[in-house]
Amino acid sequence: LLAADGSVTASIFAEMSALAMRTGSINLGQGFPDEDGPAEVLEAARQAIADGVNQYPPGRGDPILLDAISRHQLRFYGLTVDPATEILVTAGATEALAATILALLEPGDEVVTFEPFYDAYGGLIALGGGIHRTVPLHSPGFQPEESELRAAVSDRTRLILINNPHNPTGTVFSTETLALIVELAHRHNALIVTDEVYEHLTFGVPHIPITTLPGAAERTITISSAGKTFNTTGWKIGWLSAPAPIVTAILAVKQFLSYVNGAPFQPAIARGLDLPDSFYTGIATDLAAKRDVLAEGLRTAGFEITVPQGSYFIVADAQSLGYAEGAEFCRALPELAGVVGVPLSAFTSPDHRHRYASLVRFAYCKRVEVLEQAATQLAGLS
Ligand code: PMP
Numbered sequence: 447l448l449a450a451d452g453s454v455t456a457s458i459f460a461e462m463s464a465l466a467m468r469t470g471s472i473n474l475g476q477g478f479p480d481e482d483g484p485a486e487v488l489e490a491a492r493q494a495i496a497d498g499v500n501q502y503p504p505g506r507g508d509p510i511l512l513d514a515i516s517r518h519q520l521r522f523y524g525l526t527v528d529p530a531t532e533i534l535v536t537a538g539a540t541e542a543l544a545a546t547i548l549a550l551l552e553p554g555d556e557v558v559t560f561e562p563f564y565d566a567y568g569g570l571i572a573l574g575g576g577i578h579r580t581v582p583l584h585s586p587g588f589q590p591e592e593s594e595l596r597a598a599v600s601d602r603t604r605l606i607l608i609n610n611p612h613n614p615t616g617t618v619f620s621t622e623t624l625a626l627i628v629e630l631a632h633r634h635n636a637l638i639v640t641d642e643v644y645e646h647l648t649f650g651v652p653h654i655p656i657t658t659l660p661g662a663a664e665r666t667i668t669i670s671s672a673g674k675t676f677n678t679t680g681w682k683i684g685w686l687s688a689p690a691p692i693v694t695a696i697l698a699v700k701q702f703l704s705y706v707n708g709a710p711f712q713p714a715i716a717r718g719l720d721l722p723d724s725f726y727t728g729i730a731t732d733l734a735a736k737r738d739v740l741a742e743g744l745r746t747a748g749f750e751i752t753v754p755q756g757s758y759f760i761v762a763d764a765q766s767l768g769y770a771e772g773a774e775f776c777r778a779l780p781e782l783a784g785v786v787g788v789p790l791s792a793f794t795s796p797d798h799r800h801r802y803a804s805l806v807r808f809a810y811c812k813r814v815e816v817l818e819q820a821a822t823q824l825a826g827l828s
C-alpha cells in the first residue's frame with residue numbers, strides 16, 4: 447500500500463483523473479458519470495436537508511432506505527430480505543467490502559477472486575491479512591476456465607469474492623459459472639461475497655444475483671451501491687444484504703469504520719429505489735447506446751476491443767496500435783489524442799500481469815458528445 451519511499455501511492459483512478467486535468471484530456475479513465483441522475487433523487491436530498499435529516503442515522507441505516515432496499519430486492523429478484531436484520535447501509539460499496547472482509551477473514555485465510563480484479567480487492571484483502579488467490583479471465587470474452595476455478599478454491603478458502611457485472615472487463619458471468627462458484631463454496635465451506643454495483647447496467651442480458659441460485663443465500667453477502675444506478679458516486683451510499691448473523695458480524699466492524707454515513711442521502715436513494723421499472727430500463731438502454739458510440743470509435747481508431755455486456759467499461763488492445771505495454775500507451779495517450787484511459791495492469795497481480803499487459807480500459811459513462819469527441823480524437827491515432 448506504500449510506495450518504496452514510504453509515501454502513500456495514489457490509486458490508479460486518482461492518478462489518471464489528475465493526468466486528465468493536467469493535460470486537459472477527455473477523462474475516460476476513472477468510472478464516474480458526467481451528468482446528474484434523476485431529478486427526484488436530487489430534490490429528495492435537498493428536501494431531507496431542509497427537513498433536518500442532518501444527524502447520525504441509525505447504525506444499520508435509515509429505516510426508510512432499508513425498507514426501500516428490501517422492496518427493490520423483491521421487485522427485481524423475487525428475494526425476501528428482512529429490512530431490520532438482513533441489510534446494512536454502508537459508505538459506498540467500498541465500505542461494504544472493507545467491513546465484510548475485515549469481519550469475516552482471519553489472518554492467513556485465502557480469498558479467491560477473478561483476475562483482473564477491481565483494485566480495492568487487493569488492498570482490502572491485504573488489510574485483512576488474507577492471502578489473495580486469483581483465477582485469470584481468458585480471451586475471448588474474459589471468461590474463467592472451469593479447471594482453474596476448481597483448482598483455486600480449497601479448504602483454505604474463506605471467501606470467494608466475485609464482481610458481476612465485472613469491472614474492468616464488462617463480463618456478465620454465465621449462470622453455469624455462478625452455479626460452479628456456489629458448488630465450490632459448499633464443498634469447501636466458503637462464503638461468497640458478490641459485488642454487484644453494476645446490477646442495473648447490463649445490455650441485452652439479465653443480471654442474475656448469485657444469491658438467487660439454489661443453496662447460495664445462506665452463504666452469500668450481496669453488495670451494491672447507489673453511485674452507479676443514480677449517478678451519485680460522490681454520495682457514497684452503498685449497502686449489503688446477507689443472513690442476519692453475518693450482517694451483525696459486519697455491523698460490528700462497520701461501527702468502527704464510518705459508524706454511519708450520509709443521513710440526508712439515505713432517504714433520497716430510497717426515493718430512487720422506488721422509481722418505476724421504466725427508469726431502470728432507461729438507464730441501461732442509454733448506457734448501451736454510449737457503449738456503442740465508444741466501441742465504434744475505438745474500432746475506427748484501429749483497436750481490437752471486447753464488447754462488454756455490462757458495467758461502465760470497455761477493454762481495448764493497444765497491441766493493435768503497436769504498443770505492447772498498456773501503461774506506456776496510457777502515459778502517451780493524452781499527448782497523442784487528448785484522451786485518458788486506465789491500463790489493465792492496475793487490476794492485476796504480478797503473477798498474471800503479463801496476460802493483460804497491452805490492454806487498456808476506457809469508461810463510456812459519459813455524455814454522447816464527449817464520447818464522440820473522444821472518438822474523433824482517437825481516430826487520429828491510426
Ligand atoms: N466495486 C466496483 C466493481 C466498482 O467499480 C466500484 C466503483 N466504481 C466500487 C466497488 C466502489 O463503489 P462505491 O463508490 O459505492 O464505494
Ligand code: GLN
Binds near residue numbers: 457459460476477613
Ligand atoms: N470504481 C471506479 C472505477 O473503476 C473508480 C472508483 C475510485 O476512484 N475508487 O473507475
